[in-house]
Amino acid sequence: MSTASLVMASSAAQAAGTVAGTDIVNVAQATYDAPGGGTPVTIDSNVVTIKVDELLDVTVVSSDPGDVIVSPGWTAQVLTYQVTNSGNGSEAFTLSADTARPGDEFDATFEMVILDSNGNGVYDPGVDTIYTPGTNDPVLTPDESITVFILSAIPASVEDTERAEIELSAIANTGSGTPGSIFAGQGDGGGDAVVGSTGARDADGGYFMVQASDVNLVKSATIIDPFGGSEAVPGAVIIYQLVATTVGTGDLDNLAIRDEIPADTTYKAESITLEGAPLSDAASDGDAGSFDSGSIAVALGTVPGGQTRTITFQVTID
Structure with a gap:
């Protein structure tokens, strides 16, 4: 399945203003009375066109209402996230999962990242799309979101009430870094791409909790x-x-x-x-x-x- 065929869920987030590639066009005018009381004359200035640059921003939020309950030895356990393009241009994002988080009590075993192909917000095995970085990176228009699932296995050795964090990261394919960094000519619509306040990358963690x-x-x-x-x-x-x-x-x-x-x-x-x-x-x-x-x-x-x-x-x- 191509990236274009993925169904994207709408998001309540507000994109960063005017769409990238939009031309802001401005012309000034001068008027004066013709000598001898003739018809007033109007002249135009030259046209100034400014192309709106792409602002690179993204937000990642865990969609689970709380810890997801698991038991020792379970496989294909699901944590759910939402990735939103909070920039102003169409942008592809690379996703990655981190199970080795500091401060939690055990590490789940990563299995795969899944894209919510039908946009229903629920993991549907055999329907939703397995994500492969660089192959089907989700492309999101401004304000567009996609639900992403991380599947993991729970070690058999875990104990009751232990928790594991898994973090999903998203990074803009055009580039990321310090806010204000510029990628000349690489913006959507032909302008520059400018890194926004998120650094064009974001991450959030979801949690499993063992009930044994x-x-x-x-x-x-x-x-x-x-x-x-x-x-x-x-x-x-x-x-x-x-x-x-x-x-x-x-x-x-x-x-x-x-x-x-x-x-x-x-x-x-x-x-x-x-x-x-x-x-x-x-x-x-x-x-x-x-x-x-x-x-x-x-x-x-x-x-x-x-x-x-x-x-x-x-x-x-x-």
């Missing part, structure tokens, strides 16, 4: 023997308690607990409880519990980090 979770599972047993004591004799009931505690700030999805009935014991039917509430043994009745093939199971679903679920069930010693 794990579960601690602790099992304990209470024995009630037929004589009112706590001896493990035949006929005694063992009440097993399973306490699942999620650790971290993220959610654990599809958390399920399963426990096999020990040898030399018999499961006590309909004895499963979750948070003290009874669950049935049937797998198809819609509640979270079931007993099948010598095991009890409880489907806990999505459990946020830092929460506890308590399960009990009973067996009888044979």
Whole structure:
């Protein structure tokens, strides 16, 4: 896909005044009365034409409303930016991503920069265009913007609440440098190109934040023997308690607990409880519990980090 075919999103930014290449034309006039009271005479000065030079300016802004939440080992994670030509001429910009930012807590692994081809502001795999510097640098008219995505992988070794910054930079292809620097004859429309207040380059950072979770599972047993004591004799009931505690700030999805009935014991039917509430043994009745093939199971679903679920069930010693 050519650069010209990219759909550019409009921006609220205001470009730097009159469009580059515009001719400012001025003619002065003088009038006087002809000698002897004749018809007044008007004469024109020479024409002075000044071509408006191109002002090279660009702004880069992260479009994400806050940190983008990720988990260890995830790939193709997206940060979103908007690049706006805040100069007054049509200009191409070279883009680059920096994942090795100082001051953050881990470095994401850069995968690619993507241009928002259909202008909807959302990364669409297989639709949006992979960016290759020098090949499809986005060309923006004054005030025009394009949404840019940076895709990254999250290392498996990251820990809960750690953050990583990724910076997107844009630089005008005509040139950059100290504001006021001049590139003679290189401006859009045939004038000079003059570096604006941004230095014709800008950058902004977006952030990933890790939400990682794990579960601690602790099992304990209470024995009630037929004589009112706590001896493990035949006929005694063992009440097993399973306490699942999620650790971290993220959610654990599809958390399920399963426990096999020990040898030399018999499961006590309909004895499963979750948070003290009874669950049935049937797998198809819609509640979270079931007993099948010598095991009890409880489907806990999505459990946020830092929460506890308590399960009990009973067996009888044979």
